[in-house]
Amino acid sequence: MRAFAAERNWNSYHDPKSVILALVGEVGELAELFQWLPAGAARELAGAEPLRTRASEEISDVLLYLILLADVLGIDLAASAQAKLDDNARRYPAPASPG
Amino acid sequence: MRAFAAERNWNSYHDPKSVILALVGEVGELAELFQWLPAGAARELAGAEPLRTRASEEISDVLLYLILLADVLGIDLAASAQAKLDDNARRYPAPASPG
Amino acid sequence: MRAFAAERNWNSYHDPKSVILALVGEVGELAELFQWLPAGAARELAGAEPLRTRASEEISDVLLYLILLADVLGIDLAASAQAKLDDNARRYPAPASPG
Amino acid sequence: MRAFAAERNWNSYHDPKSVILALVGEVGELAELFQWLPAGAARELAGAEPLRTRASEEISDVLLYLILLADVLGIDLAASAQAKLDDNARRYPAPASPG
Numbered sequence A, B, C, D: 001m002r003a004f005a006a007e008r009n010w011n012s013y014h015d016p017k018s019v020i021l022a023l024v025g026e027v028g029e030l031a032e033l034f035q036w037l038p039a040g041a042a043r044e045l046a047g048a049e050p051l052r053t054r055a056s057e058e059i060s061d062v063l064l065y066l067i068l069l070a071d072v073l074g075i076d077l078a079a080s081a082q083a084k085l086d087d088n089a090r091r092y093p094a095p096a097s098p099g
Helices: A002-007 A016-034 A039-046 A051-072 A077-091 B002-007 B016-034 B039-046 B051-073 B077-091 C002-007 C016-034 C039-046 C051-073 C077-091 D002-007 D016-034 D039-046 D051-073 D077-091
Strands: none
Touching: A002 D077, A016 A039, A016 A051, A016 B016, A016 C016, A016 D016, A016 D039, A039 A051, A039 C039, A039 D016, A039 D051, A051 A077, A051 D051, A051 D077, A077 D002, A077 D051, B002 C077, B016 B039, B016 B051, B016 C016, B016 C039, B016 D016, B039 B051, B039 C016, B039 C051, B039 D039, B051 B077, B051 C039, B051 C051, B051 C077, B077 C002, B077 C051, C016 C039, C016 C051, C016 D016, C039 C051, C051 C077, D016 D039, D016 D051, D039 D051, D051 D077
């Protein structure tokens, strides 16, 4: 992604607020795919074509802007997400399993 | 808007979560209009055509879904917004004017 | 709202991209209220307290930033929304009523 | 994340529309961190504490819901994102380097 942006001279556009707005745009496209689906059938409908491919693309677009944002901010996304998972496990302890 | 939805038998789609997703979709389209504009020039660029008309349309789309959501939930949007304004004035007091 | 912002010297913060991000923040708070509600019960649950007041507040917050954005851009929100409604009526004709 | 949700009996909440709303909530929190920062200083400000840690956490929250959504839909997120990158390279060819 860094090479992709650099080759097109797009780096100057990638200030954090602009990238977040681009992320919001992609989240909006993702929401539009699902908005009128019946809640109970959404998982099944989105697991089949043609929705499956479109959902994959929109989820990927969100991910790519999220990675770009992390890169612009110098954030190690994998380490940060793992830390958040560990933190969630502490904040929401699992119920003890019986037995 | 009520007549519009009723005539098309769309009311059954208008559960709150679906309407919020539709709202998110329109907010996404609004964000896309502005995402790569230089921050300092966005106001001037969006005040002139062709962006002005497109921004008006997207802002209106967000408003219409917001009104639909309030209607679905039985919320009086005008009264509620006025109450929020009054509340904001209490929470963020204006600095005393000199003199 | 203009007086409110002017008295607090907040106008300089109200460039369009910043206001859209603030709008996104409020839409996020609205989404959080509804995210884990069962789709079929969301309307009823949000029509009763304590959710009703919180939903009113979040919807109002979204509306206030939307009005601020329209004002910053010099857009007449009421006229623009009415034009969009008329346009929707043309684009999605109601089915002829029987009889 | 699968184990985390299963241990807490949260899987029943994870229909796609609910997860997208949760994602929207986290995107809103991310937007709120940046909304009033001057555009030109946002990168530098967010690269230093205390904003850096908070931005990391919000970006991670978005990522975790995005991964959850992909998992719920049976989408291979890494393969899908790589395909999207390849597609972007085709759609937006880099200018030829001089030489």
